[in-house]
Amino acid sequence: MRNLPNAGPGAAEPTIELQRRVMIAATVGTVIEWYDFFMYISVASAISVNFFSGDNPVWANVFALLTFGTGYLVRPFGALVFGRIGDMIGRKQTFLTTILMMGFATVAVGLVPSYASIGLWAPSILILLRMIQGLALGGEYGGAATYIAEHAPQGRRGWLTSWLQTSAPIGFVLSMLSVYLMRASMTPEAFNDWGWRILFISSVLPLAISVWIRLKLQESPLFLKMKNEGTLSKSPISDTLRAWPNLKRVLIAMFAMVVPQSVLLVGAQIYSLVFLTGTAKVDPQIASLLVGAALMLTLPVMIFFGWLSDRYGTKIFILAACVIGTFTYLPLYKALTFYANPALYTAQAVVPVTVAADASECSFQFNPVGTAKFTTGCDIAKNALIRFGAPYSTRSEAKGAVATVFVGARAIPVATAGQAPDVAAFTGKLKLALEEAGYPNRADPGAMNFGMIILVLAALSTVAGMIFGPLASAMTDLFPPQVRYTSVSFSYHVGNGYFGGLLPAIAAAFQIASGDIYAGLYYLMVVSAISFFLGLFWLRSGPAAAKVPSVATAAA
Incomplete structure (x- = not known):
């Protein structure tokens, strides 16, 4: 990396009250942006009906999940675009731009005509809007993490930024709760026809709240200090990706921190919902409540591990999560099947189904x-x-x-x-x-063990929370402030977009191609195992915050 000028000492450290206000404001705004982004996955079944061919409903659902994945795939480009703006012009203005883009795209999804009305134009427009959402979110997370971290003193970054980490699960839960209430207020046919559109169009209200919150924020004091001293990076993208010292940090953050967090978190929270509704055949409303209850139960876990990271660093938690995830996700998903649909679990064990055919006929x-x-x-x-x-x-x-x-x-x-x-x-x-062999058409709510389902889902989220809780602190500590916005955003969204974002679609495709309902989990397990060895050799031990500049002392 070229020599970035030292930001130097002299920036006053924010008061505890200001730190708290910044943390709350940034987190609430990010919750609303995640709410908009996750609304799509919460109504994926309605999306598949309205925007894709009905020739095979199962594959239409997979394609709907792939469209969800496109929102992840473009996030790295948004990270570069908005990261550059955030590192050169300011954190606050970038916040306002990203939330307005997200809001526009979300409302527009609710207005797109269906496949029956305009044919292939429908999924094409939908994909475009998802890409706009992804671009906006690409500039959101890194900015929020950077903004909070630059108001946090040493020894409190893990604690304060861990609250930001709760924004994604809270946004996901709020989206599921909104969908649940909307579904409960009308027939399934009405929801699939037009009810889901109301959810997207009505998101203009939380958009207005988020913009109001962002307008009340002040610029990061460290950014203003660097601007006044003329120490800002003149080319944040080049300084992030072309110079080896910082590119090395990007690779470490990406593959040793973000990638395992991404597959474990998506596997625990998003794919579990897809699995419950699509594979275990649980009613979508019940599945949403179960996943939401488990997520809310484990939010304190993320904050707890963020707090611990201020004392012990993040390496120990990342490595532990990779090991635990590699060996427990498969048995936990089998337990999820057992408690959510015991008839299906028993039928596949006692009366297995086999397709015997000429392999050349199987496509x-x-x-x-x-x-x-x-x-x-x-x-x-x-x-x-x-x-x-x-x-x-x-x-x-x-x-x-x-x-x-x-x-x-x-x-x-x-x-x-x-x-x-x-x-x-x-x-x-x-x-x-199949009926005579005991294969159910749907899961029987009377046979479900709701308490155990929530505990299994909470166990999955706890493993992911070991990484996710301290992640923002670890990543912001890793990069110099002049390119922090760009570097954090790019590392985070490449790791999430190309590994976690496609996990639901990859897992569903593996499951359909092989007939094994757990086949998709092998992808998650392999990625977690590889990340363990990368983290073992690349990550430094001990509290990271002690080795990096605080808001008062920023080294290049």
Whole structure:
């Protein structure tokens, strides 16, 4: 990294009251921005119905999740654009810009015509709006973390920034609660038709609140000090990415801090909701309440680990979370299935389903826009099982063999040898066989153990919270103030966008392709294991705040 001038001493350290006010204001504004962003995943089922082909509802849902992922993919670009503005012009003005962009895109989603009305234009416009949301959020988190950290003295950064970390879970819970109340007020048909649109359009109210909050904030004292002394970076993007000393910090933050946090947090909070509703077949309203209850239960955990990081550093918590996540997420998800849908858990264990077919007839059935047709016996069998939500395994047979589904020992051929498949007849027989084997159409609320479901979900969030709580402090401490906004934002959003953001879609696709309802978790486990070894060698030990400048002393 080129030599950035020393910011020098002399900036007065903010009072405790000002630190608290800054923390509350920045956190509340960020909660509202996350609320807008997460509203999409909370109504993903309605989005899939309105914006994607109905040829295969399951794959339409996967494509809706991929569209959710695009909001993550563009966040690194937003991080560079708004990080540069934040490091050169100021933190406060950037806050106002990002929240206005987020609000515009959120309201616009509620106004886009459906696939039935304008065809492929509908998902195209939706993707564009999600990208605008992602760009806005790309400049949000790093700015909020930097803003709070630059008002925090040494020994309190972990504590104060950990409150910011609660903004994403709170925003997620608020979005789910809003959806729950809206669903409860109307029929499912009405919600899927127009009710979900009200949620997006009405977000203009929290947008106004957030703008009002941002207008009351003052600029960071450390930024003003650097501006007055002429020590601001003239090229924050170049200083972040082209010079090795800071690029090395970016890579450390990205792969040893953000990536494991991202997959563990998305796996605990977002994918768990997708899994409960899509795989375990829990009613969406019940699933939202369960996930929301678990998240609120574990919010203090994030603050607690942020507080601990001021004393012991973050390395020990990051490594512990990676190890625990690698070995516990799979059994925890199996426990989630057991407590949420015991009939499904028992059926797949006692009466497993197998597709026996010529491997050359089995294709990867990705067809969200409804342009391809799957007519081979294997594809017909898998497509039917996907629609019924039944987990299955695949067995390769001799070339030309008639595809057959085995429900336990019961064989259901797709067609009679030498004849074309009768899809309707086969589907009816398969549905009856699955019902008789105990595979449920939906989870029975009366059989659910709600307390244990919440505890399992809380355990998942606790593991993620070990990293997420102290993350903002660790990242802001790692970078010099002249490029802090850009560096923190870019590191955070690349790690989140390209690893955690795509996790729900990747996991769902793996699950559908393999028939194994837990297949997507292997991606999470591998990433966590790799991050452990990277963190073991790259991360420094001990409290980070003791090694970096406070607001009163900023070193280049």
